[in-house]
Amino acid sequence: MKYHHHSYVSHDPRILPPAGEGLTRSAALPDQVDVLIVGAGPAGMIAAAQLSQFPGVSTRIIDRRPHRLEIGLADGMQKRSLETFNAFGFAQSLMAEACHVTETAFWRPDPVAPDNIRRVSRLDEDPNQISEYPHLTVNHARVLDYFAEFMANAPTRMAPDYGLEFLGMEIMSDGDYPVAVRVAPTAGPQAGQERTIQAKYVIGADGAHSGVRKALGWRLQGESSNHAWGVLDVLAETDFPDIRVKCAIQSKNDGNILLIPREGGFLFRLYVDLGNVTAGDDGAVRRTPVEDTIARAQKILHPYRLDIRHVAWYSVYEVGHRVSERFDDVPQEQCDHRMPRVFITGDAAHTHSAKAGQGTNASMQDGFNLGWKLGHVLEGRSPDTLLSTYSTERQQIGNDLIQQDKRWAAQMAKSPEEFSSQEEFEDAYLQITAFAQGFMTQYAPSMINATPDDGSLAAGFPVGKRFWSAEVMRVADANRRHLGHEATADGRWRFYVFADAALPGQDSATTTLGRWLDESPDSPVRGFTPADLDENAWFDIKVIYQQNHTQIDIGQVPQAFIPRVGPYRLSDYENIYAALPDDDIFERRKISRQGAVVIVRPDQYVAHVLPLSAIDQLTRFLKTFALPQH
The missing domain is CATH 3.40.30.20 (Phenol hydroxylase, C-terminal dimerisation domain)
Known part of the structure; x- marks a missing residue:
């Protein structure tokens, strides 16, 4: 951290002097902004945090929730995300409060007593030491808090505008602020009173049911795997010896569990296999009572005892693998002569199973990719053609993510008999883990990525891949x-x-x-x-x-x-x-x-x-x- 070069600093040096928008920031949402971000989840908050470093750019982020997120649905923070958090200054703080996942234990039916499970192996989470950072589990609401703190300390003094709902938008063909966004407060004396915000650019980070994506007319394309999982965060008393270790557990007849230890030393998450979803289910599986999911988990863990004392969160989901046909507002046939004005990120652009830990992690890389590009264009550093690289780069990653996630979901849903050996399952796990950790991303040649060379100059820094520290x-x-x-x-x-x-x-x-x-x-x-x-x-x-x-x-x-x-x-x-x-x-x-x-x-x-x-x-x-x- 560098400071004192302007004058002596006696306060917290992370709090930068206000500049640009930070000197005139209003409490009320203005009528015109350079960038309007819809959704204060991981993708929206990291984009806002990056844009908070551009004092000359007017950025606001709105969310329909009345206040900050309290219980995050995602808990796994992969190593690539930790590298990113370091750039935003809070990797060490997050590591101090998070659970560090260093191994995965594999459990299968005991050949002597098949109704029981036994541990058969352990694997290092990063056997090739591809990052100096650990894999963490932590409430992702805390990650959003850290991004909010970074924004508040930035020159622009940015903060989310909670309690504002996106209603719709219209994109004009010209004008300095060509995107007209309709919003309304969700509570208070002005609840439901619609107003229009004019923006140069809009980022839709508003989740799988994104209103921004729907306003663009894009659909999430893909399919469901017809397999359901119950997910619960619990406090429990148990004699299962690996309760503080990440575990992939396969039972003989009752399905599988992915067990994830959580932060704080006591909480853990269970992904409980609820089996295939029958045709004509019409969402009935999503109404599975928590008691039924707990009972199934207890059967899978036999002969070990699982006494649930408190359920902090519970949900049921059907595995789906879907990606938007475009990540910006420009149809493919118009890409050569029209620059984008609206972008979608995170779950608004791609959805997948939760077990690979990519919901939050991939979403944040969307927002990081887009945030600096908008800042450079708006400050006159780069031509607006730079913005077309966002959809090109991240849509390919979204497609890759879906393919990897399909393989992972299929592996996790298999019974032990469907594997030729334990090594086959472990090899599949390691292959998927390398992608899940965020290190398989390699951007294709473009205006900001050269054609890869033969590696003779710096083989450890492949063009298009993340800079690997040393x-x-x-x-x-x-x-x-x-x-x-x-x-x-x-x-x-x-x-x-x-x-x-x-x-x-x-x-x-x-x-x-x-x-x-x-x-x-x-x-x-x-x-x-x-x-x-x-x-x-x-x-x-x-x-x-x-x-x-x-x-x-x-x-x-x-x-x-x-x-x-x-x-x-x-x-x-x-x-x-x-x-x-x-x-x-x-x-x-x-x-x-x-x-x-x-x-x-x-x-x-x-x-x-x-x-x-x-x-x-x-x-x-x-x-x-x-x-x-x-």
């Missing part, structure tokens, strides 16, 4: 840091310059690149950052040297890696890093000893990998998504 040494103060953790959700692009073998001050490709970055009118610093802003305001440029930090003379480091910031033009020395002798990032991430430039998007995905000398190629790529600011 430890380095910060040269200025000899602090070991996770390089990926240094990136915050501030809307900036990142340029990671992995130096060649030369030391600072020596003639090298790194020195030449540094000089170009600092002096050229085509560089991100001189050509694409307004002159009245800090040099690193829009592009965060870091250098990582191969040598031990004691060999790096900061006085010889190119000025491009020591940006001058704040009204006093103070040098920021904290962008210079060195490889660790005991854990070399160049080896760990397979980075060429000739050096490389790794360009990373504001949402932490690798956009391009280039040789240090490829300045012309870097310039061409920069001009595809950034507008000159001369």
Whole structure:
């Protein structure tokens, strides 16, 4: 965290000074806004939190609920989400209150006494150590609270407007605020009194029954698996030995359970298999009494005792796998000549089973993907063609998610006899887990994603995949840091310059690149950052040297890696890093000893990998998504 560069700070440095919209924010919803977000769930709140970092953008988020969510329906926070939470500054706080899931135990019928279950194996949740963060379970309402705190501390001082219901909208063909949204209070003296808000852009984050999606005329396409599950969060007394471990439990005749330990040390969730849904059921299974679901759970867990003392939450759902035909308002045939104005995210765009833990996690990546893009377009950083990449990128991920979820739901619904071996079930679990953790996403080539290279420059940073952190040494103060953790959700692009073998001050490709970055009118610093802003305001440029930090003379480091910031033009020395002798990032991430430039998007995905000398190629790529600011 960096502060004091404007003046001495004695209060909580996470509370940034108000700026832009934060200086004039009104308690009442204004008649015109740049971005109106409908729905204060995970997708809407992360988009709002990202937009809260753009002081010049007027953003409001509305929700029909009268107040904050109190009981979240999702509980699993996957590792990719924790990486994202770190960028918003609350990963460590959430980890302190959450349950850490490190293993999965597998239980099957005992061959000697088939009516009983026995543990047959355990698996590490992340055997390949693909992330330094854990898998957590926690009430997702707490995640929304943290996003709300981030927004409240942001320059725009944003906060949700609760108790406002979306009624409908109309998209005009022209005008500065072409989307007319009808809303009304849900309670109070003005309840039901309709009014219209004019917006430049609208985000529909209003759930599976999204009014925004329906107003666009899009349908969720897909199917139901005709299988039902009862889900309950409980406090119970039991002698089941793995009650604080994630478990996949298969019984001989009574179905299956997925057991998820919850935060706090006592609460746990049960996904209880209620079997196939018969034709003509007409929703009857969704009215299954909680007592029936508990009785089935007790049979599955036999011979262990399960004495339910309190049910905190209960629901029954039929597994469905559906994705919207579009994630924005532009029909496919008009994509070449019309830019989107309305977007849908989260459950409004895709629905699936809850057991893979993707409802909240995938939804947040939708909102993160979209938030910075809207901010860049509205602040004049990027052309509006950038917005067309949202639907292209996230709809493909939605389709992939549905296919993976179908496989997971089918595996979980199988009886033990349908597997050729226990290893078959475990292998299927590991394959699905890699996707569920959020690390199989790879965006296709576009204006913000280069065509992947052969991997010879930086095989550990594939283009289109998330930037995989590793430890380095910060040269200025000899602090070991996770390089990926240094990136915050501030809307900036990142340029990671992995130096060649030369030391600072020596003639090298790194020195030449540094000089170009600092002096050229085509560089991100001189050509694409307004002159009245800090040099690193829009592009965060870091250098990582191969040598031990004691060999790096900061006085010889190119000025491009020591940006001058704040009204006093103070040098920021904290962008210079060195490889660790005991854990070399160049080896760990397979980075060429000739050096490389790794360009990373504001949402932490690798956009391009280039040789240090490829300045012309870097310039061409920069001009595809950034507008000159001369």
